[in-house]
Amino acid sequence: MKLRTGDTVFVRSGNNKGKTGKILKVVNKSNKVFVEGLGLYKRAMKQNGVVDIQKGIKVNILSLVCPKCNKNVRVRYSFNDSGFKVRICSKCKSII
Numbered sequence: 001m002k003l004r005t006g007d008t009v010f011v012r013s014g015n016n017k018g019k020t021g022k023i024l025k026v027v028n029k030s031n032k033v034f035v036e037g038l039g040l041y042k043r044a045m046k047q048n049g050v051v052d053i054q055k056g057i058k059v060n061i062l063s064l065v066c067p068k069c070n071k072n073v074r075v076r077y078s079f080n081d082s083g084f085k086v087r088i089c090s091k092c093k094s095i096i
């Protein structure tokens with residue numbers, strides 16, 4: 001999973017194509033993330049009436065928005081001076 005909670009992502013296809021949002025929750029098991037304001041549906045429940053539910057979005061239709069260069073980028077991995085694995089922006093090469 002290349003995405004983390006708090007990342008800003010861009011939706012490349014599907015109902016929310018072209019939108020961006022912040023990741024609220026990452027579900028590694030199903031490769032889905034919950035994005036702020038996206039994937040919201042209304043569902044009629046017998047007991048509670050109409051409630052808002054949120055569905056996770058598949059990570060394969062998302063791309064990360066780099067906080068440094070503000071572009072939709074691919075994530076590369078590298079190691080920093082201390083030997084930790086870090087994520088690198090493929091465009092501006094900064095650590096994200």
Ligand SMILES: [Zn+2]
Pocket residue numbers: 066067068069070071073089090091092093094
């Ligand atoms: Zn960048």
